Amino acid sequence: MTEQTTAQAALLEDEEISLIDLAIALGEEKTTILKVTGLFTAVAVVVALLLPNIYTAKTVMMPPQQQQSGAASALASLGGLAGLAGAAAGIKSPDEMYVAFMQSEGLQKSIIEKLKLQERYDTKTIADTRKKLQDNVKIAPDKKSGLISIEADDKDPEFAAQLANLHVDELRVLLGRLAVTDAQQRRMFYEQQIKKVQVELAEAEQSFRQAKAQSGMQVTAVLAESGVRASAELRGQIAAREVQMSAMSRFATAQNPDVQRLGGELSALRSQLNKLEQGSGVAETSTPLQQQAVRSYRDVKVQEAMLEVLIKQYELARVDEAKEGPLLQQLDVATAPERKAKPKRAMIVLAAAFGGLFLSLLFAFVRRALRKSLETDQGSTQMVLLHKAWSFKR
Incomplete structure (x- = not known):
């Protein structure tokens, strides 16, 4: 012890x-x-x-929840947006997709030009300006609420609010342009098809008038009784739907519900046409001239039916083109902050x-420690050796 x-x-x-x-x-x-x-x-x-004082302005927006038109439906399935989102590979949610849009080169260049950021940030190249812009603007999605917040930093509080709000404005313009571009493509396609059908209809009417004059018969009465009128209308509906399928193939895949619906309608119409034309129509007329008149009349009705459907689709495309893009709601508009953030x-x-x-x-x-080590002989010797070891003079 x-x-x-x-x-x-x-x-x-x-x-x-x-x-x-x-x-x-x-x-x-x-x-x-x-x-x-x-x-x-x-x-x-x-x-x-x-x-310097740095002010942070914040805005909060709610991305589009649903699309409002045929063109916007294509956007929802990433038909029209997939190319623009190429830089955003690995995107897992729509919120991240919209964040990627706001960080895209095209949108940031537009902001740089409108606010003259290259002069404000005193940078030599656009790439340097974009890097500076990304450092000053923070875009973050909220997984729980689905909202996206944009925080912009600047020495001027008014400019910080303007910078944050401009991101939302430019995103709205971008989404609207994408939607309108798709509607424009469909409208131009239907315009071309309408012009083509109008020319074919004029030729078919001219051919029918000649055949009718040569046959010397009331073709319309014969056709009404024989059912060729119904056959012509079915042919017109089939041709019009084929045009629709061709137009939709520009922005939709074979798995698209509308494409599958049109395919089913085409199959049903073709089956109905085969049943209707078996043993009826042209074979019941008496002379070759009358048969030619019947065929010419049927061609006229086919072109008229196609033209009617194409005009309806053309008007729908014009309506979609006139509509705004996907609805982007800004919940909190950024205002000039009263207090500095840093x-x-x-x-x-x-x-x-x-x-x-x-x-x-x-x-x-x-x-x-050094002073105490020098007080002993061993410590003094070690200090001499340390000095010698680190000395460049030999």
Whole structure:
């Protein structure tokens, strides 16, 4: 028990000596500690005061929840947007897709040009300006609410609000352009088909008038009784739906429900036409001239039916073209913030003060250790060897 008590006493004595040595070291280097800490603090105060105030403006938007037109339906299935979203590979949700749109090169270039950011940021290239813009604008989707927040930083609070709101405006323009582009393509396609059918209809009417004059018969009465009129209308419906299928193939795949519906209707119409024309129509007329008149009349009715359907589809495409793009709602419009967001001057000064205090303490302990080592012969010898090892003079 006596030996154990003696050991514990020695340990406590060593600890007390260490604490005393620590206090002595701090006391001997107190001037250095105060000077270094004060210097760091003073520099931090100057730097914090020189840093400009940065204001953060925030806007919140709700991306489109559903599409409003045939063109927008194509957007929903990424038919028209897939090319633009190429830079956004790996997108897992619609929110991330809209974030990628706002970070796309085309949209950012438009913002840079409208706000003259290259001059404001004093950058040499558009690439440098885009990088600076991305550093100053934070776009983040909220997984729970589905909303997207846009935070813009700038020295001018008014400009920060303008920068945040312009991202929403440019996204709205981009989505509208994509939707209108698809509607334009469909409208132009139907315009071409209408012109083509009008020419064929004029030729069919001319051919029918000639055949009717040569046959000398009331073709319409014969056709009404024989059922060729119904056959002509079916042919017209089939041809019109084939045109629709051709138009939809530009922005929809074979798995699209509308494409599958049209395919089913075409199959049913063709089956109905085969049943109707078996043993009826042209074969029941008496002379070749009358048969030619019947065929010419049927061609006229086919072209008329096609023209009617094409005009309806053309009007629908024009309506889609006149509509706005997907509805993008801005819940909170960014306004000029009244208070700065950064720099946090107090935090900068405190961090610098603690950093200076830590470095000064470390320096004090090192100096104390070196000074004590020089007081012994072994320590002096080690210092000489250390100096010689690190000396470049041989």
